[in-house]
Amino acid sequence: MNMPKRTSLLAFAFVLLPSSLLAASAQNSTDDLAQCLTNRTENFTGLIRVIHTPQDPTYTPIYELLLQELRFMTNSTPKPWVIVTALKESHIQATIYCSKKHGFQIRIRSGGHDFEGSSYISEVPFVVLDLFQFHSIDIDVETATAWVHSGATLGQLYYEISQKSRTLAFPAGYWSTVGVGGHLAGGGYGALLRKYGLAADNVIDAIVIDVNGTILNRSSMGEDLFWAIRGGGHGNFGVIVSWKVKLVAVPETVTVFKVSRTLEQNATALVHRWQYVAPTIHEDLTMTLRISSVDAPQQIPNRTMLIGFESLFLGGADRLQVLMNASFPELGLTREDCREMSWIESVLMLADIFPNGSSPAILLNRTAVPKQYTKQKADYVEKPISVEGLEGIWKVFSEIEAEAGGMNWTPYGGRMSEIPDSEIAYPHRAGNIFLIYEAVYWNGEKIGPVSPRHVRWVRKLHRYLTPYVSKNPRSAYANYRDYDLGTNNIIPFDNQSVSWGIQYFKNNFKRLVQVKTKVDPGNFFQNEQSIPPSKVTRS
Secondary structure (H helix, E strand, C coil): CCCCCCCCHHHHHCCCCCHHHHHHHHHHHHHHHHHHHHHHCCCEECCEECEECCCCCCHHHHHHHCCCEHHHCCCCCCCCCEEEECCCHHHHHHHHHHHHHHCCEEEEECCCCCCCCCCCCCCCCEEEEECCCCCCEEEECCCCEEEEECCCEHHHHHHHHHHHCCCEECCCCCCCCCEHHHHHHHCCCCCCHHHHCCCHHHEEEEEEECCCCCEECHHHHCHHHHHHHCCCCCCCCCEEEEEEEECEECCCCEEEEEEEEEHHHCHHHHHHHHHHHCCCCCCCEEEEEEEEEEECCCCCCCEEEEEEEEEEECCCHHHHHHHHHHHCHHHCCCHHHEEEECHHHHHHHHHCCCCCCCCHHHHHCCCCCCCEEEEEEEEEECCCCCHHHHHHHHHHCCCHHHHHEEEEEEECCCHHHHCCCCCCCCCCCCCCCEEEEEEEEECHHHHCCCCHHHHHHHHHHHHHCHHHCCCCCCCCCCCCCCHHHCCCCCCCCCCCCCHHHHHHHCCHHHHHHHHHHHHCCCCCCCCCCCCCCCCCCCC
């Protein structure tokens, strides 16, 4: 295969060399790095290869296995010089040591759901440290805790919990293939957030390998670093090997409902009313909205909005019915709309990707969520959007590109309003009534890996929302990485742009910079949107 494309300081050093010498220099750099890694660890553990160079038959399958955003699966996408699929902590330590020695950056990948590909793409020479083999889970039912490796997926964690208990759960995301490492590092929300907060709120210890290769736990890393890794984003402070999390109580029977309404079924009024109900209703209920446009062939124009009301309630259907009748009778929820089930069954149903009747074991499938060509954005809403504002959203959705666009609105309130903004690095708490996820999809096989018109559409939607969302700053969610907000300048090394930092972390950004300056003053752990030190100190 062709060597990965490079645009880097190393390439600048070779700019006057003939192409044959440039290729030879690149190959020598790869060989030197691979030899350093081999010298410091085993290339094979049993039959499993640990170090993968572009010449190895394992390289491309490993690289593409967890590449979730298909717009990055192109020949021109900059690829790693080496991939290390760590099996032991010593493999991680060797990767840090050799990458520093030979002038490579590290990109850390656990699930591959990074929206901008920063866990497996870089314009400078880099190594992918892939943790998907680092996926063990140890659950202690007696203490309601679990140690989880960063390379495990949310689906794997949910499945393992369900095999030990029907009344324990973990409050994290909907998609089973998301890696635990990146999800917890950025915050992590799901159907239990109004009852138990974010995934990161329920972390009680962690194992981190720092820039010096030192293995740290909560006690030895100190409370500042422990604060920062919970919600401060991934790839900033070190390699987070594993997390100790607090499991939460759920009843043996929970209730799920999914009902949809169109504009012709009074959806606009229902969405307007939802903004007042969903963030204030009992914390046992999380009622999200899925918003899209659909064909309406009997109408002129022939598009309408479809609003899906999808909910998890921690209790039985009868109690839910009483609650909804008292708080949101306009929706007209019936007993027939409600399905009682176990918590693990609700995980399958709310994921919206598994066939009816699927066994929980399907959660172990790392490729269950389809890979797609997408562009995503996010917003936080502090005041209800007016009816006129909603009608303007529907107008944006009338455009042809919106046929593959959508939004999810996730209500806050409950526990999310009780935790201070400064408790962990994730800052978006009281004052927000819901989070908006904005996305557009396209058929890359027909259109190409990037569709400018679809990307323009989701940016137009984002611009339209400006008067209705948070301000000063307009906030964003670190786990929904978005380079439209700005990026660091990787070259030159210490010229950093932080416009995105305030949007992701608000007032917590200053403390994150202080932690970064203390634990990684040379800025070894960096990417296009990594926390910068206040001043780069080269060793």
